[in-house]
Amino acid sequence: MVDRAHTPTPPAPTASEEVLSPSESVLLSVRESASRLAMDAEVVGLLSTSWREIRAQLPVRMDDKKLRIFEGYRVQHNGARGPYKGGIRFHPAADLDEVRALAMLMTYKSALMELPFGGAKGGVMCDPSRMSENELNRLTRTYTQHIHMVLGLQRDIPAPDMGTNAQTMAWMMDAYGQMHGHTPGIVTGKPVELGGSFGREQATGRGVAACMGEYARIEGIDPRDIRVAVQGYGNVGSWTCRLAAELGFRIVAISDVKGGIANPDGIDIGALDRWFAIAKSVAGFPGAQPITNEQLLEIPCDYLVPAALGEVVTIDNAERISARVVVEAANHPVTPAADAILARRGVMVLPDILVNAGGVTVSYFEWTQNIQQFRWPLERVNEELEARIVAAFNQLMARAAKDGTRPRQAAFDIALERVGQAIKLRGFV
Numbered sequence: 001m002v003d004r005a006h007t008p009t010p011p012a013p014t015a016s017e018e019v020l021s022p023s024e025s026v027l028l029s030v031r032e033s034a035s036r037l038a039m040d041a042e043v044v045g046l047l048s049t050s051w052r053e054i055r056a057q058l059p060v061r062m063d064d065k066k067l068r069i070f071e072g073y074r075v076q077h078n079g080a081r082g083p084y085k086g087g088i089r090f091h092p093a094a095d096l097d098e099v100r101a102l103a104m105l106m107t108y109k110s111a112l113m114e115l116p117f118g119g120a121k122g123g124v125m126c127d128p129s130r131m132s133e134n135e136l137n138r139l140t141r142t143y144t145q146h147i148h149m150v151l152g153l154q155r156d157i158p159a160p161d162m163g164t165n166a167q168t169m170a171w172m173m174d175a176y177g178q179m180h181g182h183t184p185g186i187v188t189g190k191p192v193e194l195g196g197s198f199g200r201e202q203a204t205g206r207g208v209a210a211c212m213g214e215y216a217r218i219e220g221i222d223p224r225d226i227r228v229a230v231q232g233y234g235n236v237g238s239w240t241c242r243l244a245a246e247l248g249f250r251i252v253a254i255s256d257v258k259g260g261i262a263n264p265d266g267i268d269i270g271a272l273d274r275w276f277a278i279a280k281s282v283a284g285f286p287g288a289q290p291i292t293n294e295q296l297l298e299i300p301c302d303y304l305v306p307a308a309l310g311e312v313v314t315i316d317n318a319e320r321i322s323a324r325v326v327v328e329a330a331n332h333p334v335t336p337a338a339d340a341i342l343a344r345r346g347v348m349v350l351p352d353i354l355v356n357a358g359g360v361t362v363s364y365f366e367w368t369q370n371i372q373q374f375r376w377p378l379e380r381v382n383e384e385l386e387a388r389i390v391a392a393f394n395q396l397m398a399r400a401a402k403d404g405t406r407p408r409q410a411a412f413d414i415a416l417e418r419v420g421q422a423i424k425l426r427g428f429v
Contacts, residue, residue: 207358
């Protein structure tokens with residue numbers, strides 16, 4: 001079993017501590033880590049701001065012939081360890097601060113996984129569910145035209161994120177290629193037919209499931225005896241459910257934007273996928289009780305997997321989380337104040353910069369395959385991914401045990417050490 005006795009208990013947060021923007025929340029972890037590491041103040045200063053932030057006006061002619069002006073961003077946080085790397089998010093809440101926070105997380109995620117990348121993120125404030133394919137195509141190309149000058153095979157490589165997918169990356173690759181020549185490696189997460197990697201679609205979920213399996217091994221508990229609740233049934237959540245079920249975990253609750261379902265005996269994921277293909281939602285799935293997204297977070301379970309939006313576990317619901325382990329499949333799903341409450345209650349939180357790193361890891365594999373012009377088979381992709389995730393997981397847990405810190409603290413300590421060393425070696429400070 002896991003011994004949590006060494007983990008320090010933080011003081012209970014107050015309501016005022018919750019009023020942090022996404023980027024301020026990430027900076028809080030960074031500065032706490034820098035303090036533990038006694039890191040050079042100049043290095044901390046470099047890491048506290050972005051290297052470059054682009055804000056672009058994106059005029060798009062819609063299908064009704066009216067002109068709409070969207071707002072798009074590309075934030076490059078730090079490139080000391082290699083080319084900038086990070087996804088493109090299409091979402092109404094993808095504002096500059098949200099994108100800035102996600103870019104920072106990418107810097108530390110890449111460093112934690114020992115990938116030769118820095119951190120970046122892109123975003124367009126739009127609702128892709130209300131746009132046609134032609135409108136999304138035009139928006140993607142307009143966005144690419146506005147940021148192409150900072151992209152490059154050895155400069156900045158985008159990927160899919162919330163609201164975007166392999167088709168979006170194909171449009172980006174084509175738009176970039178029309179200006180710079182055919183460059184498949186300029187984006188990752190592309191269709192396999194256009195140079196994408198086998199295994200990229202399920203990579204993030206595979207990484208989440210691998211972390212769950214490793215923690216179950218540390219706990220000494222058979223996955224069949226572990227109840228799992230997953231919030232979100234998009235790419236990450238659905239693949240987490242499928243792959244975790246293959247490992248034997250009992251998925252007892254799932255939700256998406258339209259509603260949720262629960263069955264304490266376990267949900268048949270294969271049957272759910274067949275339902276979802278027609279209904280486009282998990283809501284209404286036969287043989288399960290309807291629940292809300294809010295109820296899912298508090299439902300009796302062992303492992304809670306937030307796999308949708310950020311900041312869903314907050315000071316308002318952290319006391320009611322019944323899971324003993326929170327597995328952060330989404331980016332930044334637990335606020336700092338909620339994190340402190342969960343730590344005080346003895347709830348283990350496996351941090352996002354490790355748990356959801358499967359996507360950027362296989363994006364790295366795809367980038368290297370494009371450069372080499374040689375494709376790996378699916379088996380090699382999956383083996384390499386799981387080996388890296390497991391190694392990083394065990395290194396993180398060993399560091400936490402050695403230093404008497406929580407996993408999130410250990411993850412940031414490892415990542416900041418690596419980024420800080422790269423900054424100094426390159427002569428930035």
